[in-house]
Amino acid sequence: MKKNNLLRSLVYISLCVSTLVSCKKNESLHNKKNTDSRPNILFIMSDDHAYQAISAYSDKLIQTPNIDRIANEGILFTNACVTNSICAPSRATILTGKHTHINGKIDNRMPFDTNQVTFPQIFQKAGYTTAMFGKLHFGNSPKGVDEFMILPGQGSYINPDFITSKGDTTITGYVTDIITDFSINWLDKTRDKDKPFMMMYLHKAPHRPWWPSPEKFKEFTKKTFPEPASLFDNNEGRGSASKTAQMNILQHMTYGLDCKIRPETIKEMGGVKPHVRAMMAKGKDGIRRDGFTRKYGRANDEQKALYDPVIDSINIWFKTYWPTMNDQEKMRWKYQRYMQDYLACVSSMDDNIGRVLDYLDESGLAKNTIVVYTSDQGFYLGEYGWFDKRFIYNESFKTPLMIRWPNEIKPGITNDEMVQNLDFAQTFLDAAKIELPTDMQGESLVPLLKGENNKWKRKAVYYHYYDFPAAHMVKRHYGIVTKQYKLAHFYYDIDEWELYDRKKDPNETKNVYHDPAYASIVSKLKKELKELRIKYKDSPELDSMYIEMTKRKEL
Incomplete structure (x- = not known):
């Protein structure tokens, strides 16, 4: 070393x-x-x-x-x-x-x-x-x-x-x-x-x-951060795409890579619930390692001497209390671990x-x-x-x-x-x-x-997300956004539309696409969305082409 x-x-x-x-x-x-x-x-x-x-x-x-x-x-x-x-x-x-x-x-x-x-x-x-x-x-x-x-x-x-x-x-x-x-x-x-x-x-x-620096890691693990009001929201007012995405803190955030729980701790506990698949990957030497080992393995002995006391304290706490916690308590703990490290960075x-x-x-x-x-x-x-x-x-x-x-x-x-x-x-x-x-x-x-x-003439912007199927499983969608409204079309394996009134519903929790009161807004925005796709040279033909290219990459 x-x-x-x-x-x-x-x-x-x-x-x-x-x-x-x-x-x-x-x-x-x-x-x-x-x-x-x-x-x-x-x-x-x-x-x-x-x-x-x-x-x-x-x-x-x-x-x-x-x-x-x-x-x-x-x-x-x-x-x-x-x-x-x-x-x-x-x-x-x-x-x-x-x-x-x-x-x-x-x-x-x-x-x-x-x-x-x-x-x-x-x-x-x-x-x-x-x-x-x-x-x-x-x-x-x-x-x-x-x-x-x-x-x-x-x-x-x-x-x-x-x-x-x-x-x-x-x-x-x-x-x-x-x-x-x-x-x-x-x-x-x-x-x-x-x-x-x-x-x-x-x-x-x-x-x-x-991964924070050692001094920030030590400082921020002592902090507690306010929870968002929607931490336990089930996205009931949105479409199916939000319900199938794999980005829930409790269900999908890993213990090792994200929370700094050592693989030895998990093994000693006989596994933990809910089960979250460890993110394994090969290093330069061709050996597959879990996310914690792979990332922390880059630290030298002097650096580990600074990190280890904090990591050890996290692991001791986890081993002691995790088995007796309910899902709500586990969610709250993982949220704090997330915020401590993210905000330290x-x-x-x-x-x-x-x-x-x-x-x-x-x-x-x-x-x-x-x-x-x-x-x-x-x-x-x-x-x-x-x-x-x-x-x-x-x-x-x-x-x-x-x-x-x-x-x-x-x-x-x-x-x-x-x-x-x-x-x-x-x-x-x-x-x-x-x-x-x-x-x-x-x-x-x-x-x-x-x-x-x-002199600023733009009233709406165009958005298009393609990376599906892939990590986090957020479905393909495109849309138009103005100061007041957001209209999105989710496609590929579904065909769903979502509309949000950004003024009345700033948190975008209620899809009003099927609300008769917004029928004229939907018609107007669909027309403008079609015009934006033409303006920016996007099209259903390009959508199909990129879908096929993605499939070939996966093969």
Whole structure:
């Protein structure tokens, strides 16, 4: 183990030395004053960060003072949403400014169309220096970036592997800290300071499985969090798709991967109820291991010495009390374990975002830097008893979005227009005064950023989710969403429609599709949905094509 630590340390040192050498080679260039007045772009994105876990939206669960700084000094969007609530497709939409049925990345398995032009490529061609650090989630060589350091696939929280332009490496430490270290180092040392920059600072946190840093783990396991009112909701007022989804905290959240119960504890107890299938997978050595062992096995002895006391206390409690608890008590315990780890990961991320914002202030870069904070989609934090995302319902469909742009955005304002991650690429390009590609499908948010709301014409957004049958078993569906209504069509193995009155039923618990009082609304929205599908070049023929492609992938 010590030998591995030494090797990892040497790799880390070699990367730092490489950076310093590169810095020396370009010292004369970096000492030049940047005469290009176009704004810098800092795009910060997390993974599965629910807007409910940001105090700018709600302070019931956690305080996020650093993320809130962006909202307090800029604009907070309250109706921002995604086109397809799953990680890789959302990222493909952000990079291309196109719906997933156009860029090919309809789910986490289907390949991205590498012929698609991404906005970093356009920025690079327009004279910006560009970089990407953190989680991309697909592809090993991102286009349009001068420097990159990305996690392979989902990545790891503890001692993560990275793909770089110089080769693969493993770095000892906590992933959120490491991504931030390299992002600040690039801003401070290695970027071409004669050019404006566009940097993508992409966190793995707080994606499942939730492994906090040792100090946050110790702190947050002592906390108790308020339960959502709908924790025990049975989705009676919704359609059948919500009843067959496999994302219930009690029934589907694993003991090892998610709750930090050691496999030895489960074995010693003779199994536990309800039974939840352990998530087994092969490691690099080809050996199948459960989720706890596989993830925690990355920790070295020094790190385990910090984690073990907390993990041991959780396991002792579980072994003592779990057998005597009823299902309601078990649900409540698993919810608290979920929130403790999830929110601990959020807290680390907020601390690190604060480090980057502080650097911008101290270096003077903040004055001409657009700072964006968002997530690749929303997430369920126990609402309706769920975790995960995928649905068109609010907790999954809506995503946090706040933007700071000194001297352009009036500080502390909010906006409730229907905006999407589809719009990000065009917004960044427009703000940088770069010509917009004609095949992008989004709309620039710049008029909204500058308070010119009368120039915003969009009244409805389009959503399409494809990843079924697959993990969590959320059925395929597409839909149209306005400020007042949400109409969704679930298809593939069912043919069901759902309509929600977002004003009268903000929690979307009562499907009024069959209510005669809404007949005219249904007719109007179906017509508009059909028009949106035509506008965005989606169709029943494409649905059928992607179904067949998915089946072939499964075979």
